[in-house]
Amino acid sequence: MSLRVVRLVPDEILNKKARPVKKIDERIKQLLNDMVNTMRENNGIGLAGPQVGVLRRLFVIDLGEDHVYKVINPEILERKGSDIDIEGCLSIPNFQGTVERAEWIKAKYTDENGQEQIIEADGLLAKCFQHEYDHLDGILITSKYIEEVTDDNIEEIRERLAKDKGDEIAEE
Numbered sequence: 001m002s003l004r005v006v007r008l009v010p011d012e013i014l015n016k017k018a019r020p021v022k023k024i025d026e027r028i029k030q031l032l033n034d035m036v037n038t039m040r041e042n043n044g045i046g047l048a049g050p051q052v053g054v055l056r057r058l059f060v061i062d063l064g065e066d067h068v069y070k071v072i073n074p075e076i077l078e079r080k081g082s083d084i085d086i087e088g089c090l091s092i093p094n095f096q097g098t099v100e101r102a103e104w105i106k107a108k109y110t111d112e113n114g115q116e117q118i119i120e121a122d123g124l125l126a127k128c129f130q131h132e133y134d135h136l137d138g139i140l141i142t143s144k145y146i147e148e149v150t151d152d153n154i155e156e157i158r159e160r161l162a163k164d165k166g167d168e169i170a171e172e
Contacts, residue, residue: 004038006090009140012049014091015100018057018136021072024114028058032070032112035060044090046128048135051091056116063124066169074109074133084161086149087141097145098157101130 007013021028031054039047040061048059060068081103088096093169104122107129121129131141149157 002034002037003036003041004034006038006042006047006116007051009052009142011091013053013055014078014135015138015142016050016055017138018048018050018055021041021056021058021110024110024112025074026058030048030074030114032058032060032072036062036068036070039090042090045124046132047090048132050138052136057100057136061125061128061132069119070112071132073128074107074111074136076105076107076130076133078104078106080104083127084146086129086147086154086157086161089128089131089141092140092142095142096149096154097141098147098149098161099131099141101127101144105129107133110139118163123166 079102
């Protein structure tokens with residue numbers, strides 16, 4: 001397995017709509033494995049085809065659990081709720097922003113073995129799925145962020161978001 005080059009803004013491929021994967025062959029499986037390795041090497045939790053220069057509707061997600069999602073031709077079927085959180089992107093180094101996403105999603109996709117999967121997700125998995133799905137349509141967080149997050153304001157934003165969600169921030 002090898003590493004792929006992560007495309008960075010302003011690379012125009014990041015703004016293009018990806019095309020469906022027509023056939024899941026060894027080339028596609030190798031690409032997905034390379035993307036997992038590339039994502040991990042760059043300390044990411046998700047990576048989409050366009051981010052490695054491949055305009056195909058596929059992405060990978062690894063939240064450090066026992067399962068790595070290898071998603072081909074996804075379709076979001078339902079979205080519920082709303083949540084604002086801080087996001088970053090491997091293709092946009094040194095940028096973070098607050099982004100509004102659905103709290104919960106239901107989606108279908110094809111896995112690397114050609115099997116259709118239905119997923120219901122909330123929390124980080126739902127946010128990551130939506131972030132990577134946006135990449136397939138050429139949408140970056142820089143086009144939808146609410147507020148830029150910097151070293152100077154990150155603590156204030158985290159506190160405000162936690163208060164808005166009703167979470168208690170642990171005191172040290």
